[in-house]
Amino acid sequence: MFIRTERSVKEFMRYYPVVTWIVIIHLILWFITDFLPLPFGDRLDQLGTGHNYFISQGEYWRLFTSIFIHAGLMHALFNSFSLVLFGPALEQMIGKAKFIFAYVGAGLIGNLATYFLAPSLNYAYVGASGAVFGLFGIYIYMVGFRKNLIDQANSQIIMTICIIGLVMTFIQPGINIYAHIFGFVGGLVLAPLVLTKAQAYSPWRNRTYYNDGSIQFNPNRWRKKRIRLPRGLFKNTLWLIIGILVLLGLANRFF
Helix, strand or coil: CCCCCCCCHHHHHHHCHHHHHHHHHHHHHHHHHHHCCCCHHHHHHHHHCEEHHHHHCCCCCHHHHCCCCCCCHHHHHHHHHHHHHHHHHHHHHHCHHHHHHHHHHHHHHHHHHHHHHCCCCCCEECCCHHHHHHHHHHHHHHHHHCHHHCCHHHHHHHHHHHHHHHHHHHHCCCCCHHHHHHHHHHHHHHHHHHCCCCCCCCHHHHHHHCCCCCCCCCCCHHHCCCCCCCCCHHHHHHHHHHHHHHHHHHHHHHC
16 A cells, blocks of 8 residues: 555556656756756745735735745755655545645645744744645544555554654644644544545555556466565554664655
């Protein structure tokens, strides 16, 4: 569910187009705001950043645009990496339209909470963290109320990741705590809506979607040896994912 089994980037893009395009948007906007000559890049950054004072003056689009703009490469890569890990399964389970609704909806809820709860009108913020935490909220809802959609092993993974994410929220400097917490709450609130008619994730379902209808026969099929996975592979992979997330979080703290 959270371990990628796609054989190529092209295959990943075909199976999960919404996640793919969100990541592309993250990277394109990062490139524009960081590298394009003045004044275009800076102007886009100024217009898209969430800033409570300008929102109070009627620039409500900032609540939306700030979800996709990031403060530097490490910020964009960390949120994109999190989306690539946790977004695909949910996109398959609920469909493209509901995934967009859940992702953007959780991000907006987090930004609205920032607007109403931040201590100053000069408070500024960017990043998809609130939307990503919204995905975590949806998964936690599954763990508690839709156990048919997530197995025990993946429940343990998402619970561990959520605990790490919440801890990092309060120890990292420069984090929009309101967006993280209320993005997560937004995911919990939206979960009952987007999980109606949801099906449990299956990597095999992707291949049936894109089968051309022809019957494939491999004459060497019966000669193949059965592949035996090493013992402990799942646990090692779990800790590897956790370690990568922690390292990225620490790197984001210093760069």
